[in-house]
Amino acid sequence: MLKQKQHNLIDMETLERVAPVIRNMAHPLRLRILDFLSTSGEPCTVTKIMEACEAEQAIISQQLRILKDQRVLTAKREGSFVYYTIADKSVLMLLECIRQHHTL
Amino acid sequence: MLKQKQHNLIDMETLERVAPVIRNMAHPLRLRILDFLSTSGEPCTVTKIMEACEAEQAIISQQLRILKDQRVLTAKREGSFVYYTIADKSVLMLLECIRQHHTL
């Protein structure tokens, strides 16, 4: 038997799938949106998110779309409003990382 | 007193500082490097990292530099070898996120 360290690395397939998702979250405004939604605890409209993030509507919508495309958020239309919610709980862990390790 | 929800959001300054660091980690090969270093538990040379990651030397060196620039890794030269170590423990949390939530 050859000497061989057992590494048990996360497989590349997973890394390749996960990396772009994290990458997309790792954007100041998108993090702010996610932070707002996570602390808010309830689905929020675009307008509410705009106010909390102090950014233009078009920009917010753009970012929401990116996050929705990555299945980080889900959207639900009710009348003329669209409510966004965090769909992926890993977001919470990532935010927790940031809160705890500002040194990051 | 006006009705006002206390949100306690992570401030933008922090988000702007942290986002690019996470962004840089969120790359398949760089995640693999970090995963390898974290499970290896000891400082590793470029060659060892190359082998573990099955990638060209120049590419690995490039990635190592990016991670070092962001202070995610530190490097220590010993003779003609350079040993890399994880400098930022938040990496471990991020990797943990990935391990637990492959659904991310």
Add this chain to the structure above:
DNA sequence: TCTTGATATAGTTATATCACTATATTCCTA
């Protein structure tokens, strides 16, 4: 000092992302 193994950097082209502006769509209500 010449060579060789170990590591780092430069240069390049293709592609992705950013921020921003303008415009479109959707739905409600008068």
Add this chain to the structure above:
DNA sequence: TAGGAATATAGTGATATAACTATATCAAGA
């Protein structure tokens, strides 16, 4: 059904990142 509020998308130029190849630097030993 026309207008307005809420939301989404298109288009654009500037900048950043990716992957890759070639080359440079550094240190040890013959």
